[in-house]
Amino acid sequence: MSLKPRAAAAESPVSWLAHLAARLPARLRERRLGPRLLTAIVLASTCLALVATAIQLYLDYSRELTEIDAEFRQIESSYLGSLASSLWSFDRTQTQLQIEGLLKLRDVQFAAVRGETGEQFQAGRKSDERSVVREFELRSPKPPHQALGSLTVAIGLQGVYGRLFDRTLVILTTQATKTFFIALLILFIVSRWVTRHLEHMARHARGMSVERLSQPLALPRRPGDEPDELDEVATALNEMSRSLSAELSRRAQADQELKQHRDQLVEAVADLRVAEEKYRSIFENAIEGIFQSTPAGRILTGNPAMARMLGYAEPAELLTIDATDLYVSADDRQRWRTAMEREGSVRDFPLQLRRRDGQVRWVSNSSRVVRGADGQALYYEGTLEDVTERRQAEANAERLIREEAARQQAEAARDEMARLGEMVGLMQACATLDELRAVIAQQLPRLFEGDDGALYLFEPQQRFVAIAAAWGMAPSFADSLTADDCWALRRGRPHLVEHGPDGLRCRHVDRALSNYACLPLIAQGEALGFLHLRCNAGRPIAQRRPYLQTVAENLALGFANVKLREALRHEAIRDPLTGLYNRRFMNETLERACHSATRTGRPLALLLIDIDHFKRLNDSFGHDVGDRVLREVAKSIAARIRSSDLACRFGGEEFLVILPDTALEAARAVAEVLCKGVRELALSDSSRAIGQVTISLGVASFPQHGSDRAVLTRAADAALYQAKGQGRDRVVVATAVS
Ligand SMILES: Nc1nc2c(ncn2[C@@H]2O[C@H](COP(=O)(O)OP(=O)(O)OP(=O)(O)O)[C@@H](O)[C@H]2O)c(=O)[nH]1
Structure with missing residues (x-):
């Protein structure tokens, strides 16, 4: 059995396919996406169609062969018996008819019966083309079923091939048509959905420049279209453009900065060269x-x-x-x-x-x-x-500075001693302690220029010292101190505290204070007070100790001298019994007061006072009581006059009061006050009452009653005499001098 395709029918598709295959690589290498896509679809579709068609042909061919087998079986079952009977009965006509009848079956080309006897019947003709031939044995219908001959049937494959070809043609035509339209559709869709936009993107990209980077790519979309991958690509391209634009800007700025840096670098290099030359020159020269x-x-x-x-x-x-x-x-x-x-x-x-x-x-x-x-x-x-020469010069300068410092120190010491001498001289000229204090208060700051200090003096009859003079940081000094507050007063020796925290400080100084000295003022074994000095000049206080001690000793001596002088003077001008000024001092004072009143034209008054019946009192109570009465009357008078007035004992039991700046009437009023004051004295002896003591007063005034001491005194005396005459215990004003 052999299968032979029809050459004429197969030649056309094969050549077409060969032609197509020859052109395919060129098609696939097309630059345009559409033709490439179309070619790929056609190629793929054709391949698939060919594979599917081949499979289909194979299946159809197998089915055709199965059907040929079925046809043989049908011949065996339907024709063999009748043919055997016709042959058994030697019915040649029937046999021939039956064989020809077989040719009516599909695709049967040839049928032949060959009897055992050599007879042969046949219908149709044998062909060179491919066919399926089968031979059947014919046996007698009745036992012993002896062999009668054989039947040969040939079924040609030409019909099978023709049908398969027709079917192939239909399949391929259908597939080609379908592929063509699908390809067209895909081409249209790709063109509409893809390539159109790709070309738009390409045009946009071709037209892109640095200046147009900021223009975004916009695909031609209908409003409301959902974004697809191309939109994402467009968005990505726009983002890329923006990034590129930003990057370009950054690069441009970087280029600009780079240029500036390069320029600066060039300048710096030039400067560096200049500097290098400069430093080289400095190094060399x-x-x-x-x-x-x-x-x-x-x-x-x-x-x-x-x-x-x-x-x-x-x-x-x-x-x-x-x-x-x-x-x-x-x-x-x-x-x-x-x-x-x-x-x-x-x-x-x-x-x-x-x-x-x-x-x-x-x-x-x-x-x-x-x-x-x-x-x-x-x-x-x-x-x-x-620096050899400089060091020598410095050494010389240091020596000169030392010498100058020593000279200045000596000069300062001389100055100090000169100032001290000046102060001592002034102190010696002081008649009273008040004067002395004033001199010291004025001189001590000069003595200790640049330093702070204070002078404390014991108050009379008191156990504390009060500030008598202060200079520098005066407000920081205490007004008064007890002897326990100062180590110098306690020990009766100078107390010096140097720089540093360890010194034993007096209570009257701040704990932070250092470099100070307290020096007691001691005269004839008696502590008068102390000198306190805070050294600000940075000069160690110990260096000044000798000078400070000299100052303290001179101060103490000055106070002692003035006190002595005051005592002597007190004795010279005071009445020892009453403590009032004595007559000699009164005469001097009245003389000066008269001159002053004459010069200034201001009033002046005199009161001449005499204790009434003093002789009788003396006689009655004794001289001591008389002395006591004298003291009490003097005390009463002194207590009732101004500090500017002056009371003195004129002699015996007579007193005289000088009233400067006092007119006659005012003097009269003072006289009345004094008279009343004495009258009110309640004096008594130890055993008996002394009785009332009275005084008589004569008042004279400048210039009404006289313009000098003697005339005024006489006028006052005359008035006093009148007061005695008028019964005592009264005031009588002098009559005007005619
Ligand atoms: N105790 C005492 N008596 C003195 C002192 N000085 C004077 N006398 C006495 O004072 C007396 C003065 O007396 P007279 O001058 O007579 O005056 P009088 O007795 O006060 O009488 P009239 O002045 O007229 O009231 C004398 O007896 C003096 O001895 C004195 O210092 N002490």
Whole structure:
């Protein structure tokens, strides 16, 4: 059996396919997406269609073969019996008819019966084309079923091939048509949905420039269209454009900055060259020596000034010497290195170096350590200045300063002593303690210029000292102190506290105060007070101790002298019995008062007072009682006059009161007051009452009753006489001088 395709029918599709296959690579290499896509679809679809058609043909072919087998079985079952009967009965006509009848079956081309006897019947003709031939054995219908011959049937495959070809043609046509339209549809869709936009993007991209980067890509969309991947691509492109634009701006700015930096760099390089030349010039021409040396003492660099300083002709010679040999003292080198290692640099470090010729020079060194990344000292660099002459000049200047200071100190001491002498002189001229205090208050600040201080003096009959004079920080001094507040008063010795926290401070000074002195004023064993001094000038107080003691002693002496003088003077001008001024002093004072009244024209009055019946009182009570009455009357008078008035004992039991700036009527009123005051004295002896003591007063006034002491006194005396005459215990005003 053989299967042969029809050559004429197969030639056309194969050549078409060959032609198509030959053109496919060119089609697939098309630049346009549409044709490429179309070609790919057609190719893929064709391949699939061919594969599907081949499968279909194979299945159809198998079915056709099955049907041929079924046809043979049908021949076997339906025709073999009747043919055997016709052959058994030698019915040739029937046999021939039956064989021809077989040709009516589908695709049967040929049928032939060959009897055992050699007879042969056949219908149709044998073809060279492929066919399926089967031979059946014919046996008699009745036992013993002997062999009668055979039936040969040939079913041609040409019909099968024709049907398969037709079917293939239909399938391929259908597939091709479908593929064509689907391809067209896909082409349209791709063009509409994809390539149109891609071309738009391409046009946008082609038209893109740096200036147009900011123009966004907008796909031609109908409003309301949902965004798809192309929109995402467009969005991504726009974002890319924006990023690109930003990047370009940044690059442009960076370029600008780079340009500026480059310009600055160029300028800096130029400046650097200038600076380098400048520093080279400084290095070469500097007056100071400039060097670099290793920690081991090797000189790396040295300028001409350094070479000259050390006695070498050329800087290159410095590189051959060991720097450690330059030091006069090894200790100097060690101190210098220790300072460098500890501080990292030194400034104006004094050193003594030995020149090449052996001469020793003083130099001032300023250096620093240059360290590596590991912190190790790589080398030292610095400058050397020859300060030998300057040091000599400084030494001379220091000597001169010391001498000047000593001279000034001596001068200051002379000044101090001169001021002290001046104060002592003034003190000696003081008649009263008040005068003395005033002089001291005025002189002490001059004596201790620049320092704070105070003078404390014991108040009469008191146990505390009160401030008598203060200068400098006067408000910070206490007004009064007890003797316990000051170590100098307690111990009767000078108490000095130096700088520092350890000194034993007096209670009257602040705890923070140091450098002060308290010196007691002691005269004839009696403590008069103390001098307190706070030294502000930074000069140790101990240095001034001798001077302070001299001042304190002079002050004490001054007070003692004035006190003595006051006592003497008191005795000279006072009446010892009554304490009032005596007649001699009264005469002097009245003389001055009259002159003053004459000069100024101001009034002046006199009261002449006499105790009534004093003789009788003396006689009755004794002289001592009389003395006591004299004292009580004097006391009563002194208590009722002004401090500017002056009461004195005129003699015996007579008193005289001078009333400056007092007119006659006022004087009369004072006289009445005095008269009444004495009248009211209630005096008594130890055993009996003395009785009332009265006085009589005569009043005279300047200028009505006289313009000098004698006339006024006489006028007052005349008035007193009148008062006695008129019965005593009264005031009588003098009559005007005619
Ligand atoms: N106790 C005492 N008596 C003195 C003192 N000085 C004077 N006399 C006395 O004073 C008396 C003065 O008396 P006279 O001058 O007579 O006056 P008189 O007795 O006060 O009488 P009239 O002045 O007229 O009232 C005399 O007896 C003096 O001795 C004195 O210091 N002490």
